[in-house]
Amino acid sequence: MFGPRGGTAAPNRKARRQVKPAHLPDPSFCNNAVLRRATRQMGQLYDDVLAPCGLRGPQFGLMVQSRFMQEPTMREMAQALVMDLSALGHSLKPLVRDGLVELVADPRDRRAKRVTLTRLGGEKLDEAMRLWRVAQDRFEAAFGVERAAELRATLAFVASPEFSEAFLGSTN
Numbered sequence: 001m002f003g004p005r006g007g008t009a010a011p012n013r014k015a016r017r018q019v020k021p022a023h024l025p026d027p028s029f030c031n032n033a034v035l036r037r038a039t040r041q042m043g044q045l046y047d048d049v050l051a052p053c054g055l056r057g058p059q060f061g062l063m064v065q066s067r068f069m070q071e072p073t074m075r076e077m078a079q080a081l082v083m084d085l086s087a088l089g090h091s092l093k094p095l096v097r098d099g100l101v102e103l104v105a106d107p108r109d110r111r112a113k114r115v116t117l118t119r120l121g122g123e124k125l126d127e128a129m130r131l132w133r134v135a136q137d138r139f140e141a142a143f144g145v146e147r148a149a150e151l152r153a154t155l156a157f158v159a160s161p162e163f164s165e166a167f168l169g170s171t172n
Helices: 031-053 057-069 074-080 085-097 119-143 145-158 161-169
Strands: 101-105 113-117
Touching: 031 057, 031 119, 057 074, 057 085, 057 101, 057 113, 057 119, 074 085, 074 113, 085 101, 113 119, 119 145, 145 161
Parallel strands: none
Antiparallel strands: 101 113
C-alpha cells in the first residue's frame, strides 16, 4: 500500500498489537468474573431447555423456592435467595402478571406479603420440573455426577452467611 508521498504506508501498529495494561488483572483469575461468566453460560443453557414451557431459569427458581419454602414471606424468600427485597419484587412481577404467583397479605402481619403459587402456577411448575430434570441430567452427564455435587456444595458455601462473614472479616 502506498502512502500520501508515494512510499509505502507504515502499518497501523495499534490495529495489530493489543497491549494489555499492566494494572488490569487477567479476567480468568478474578473469582467474581469467572463465576459471573459461568452463571451466564448456565443460565443460557437452562433457559434453552426450559423455553418450551415459557419460563426462564430465574422464574423457575422463584417458583421452586416458593413451593419449597411453603409460601414464604417476601423477606424470607429474599434472604434465602440472597436477593434484595426490591429486586425480588421486580423479579416476581411477570409471574404475578401471568397468574402464576400471588402476593398475599400475611394473616399475622398484614404489612408482610407471602409468595404463593396459584393453581396455574403449580401446573406450570410441574411442567417446568420435567424440563429442568433434562437440563440437570445434561449438566451431570457433561460435568460428572460427583463433581456436580461438589460444585453445588462449594457454591452453597459461597452463598452462605458464614462465607460472607469470613470474606468481610478478611483483611487481605
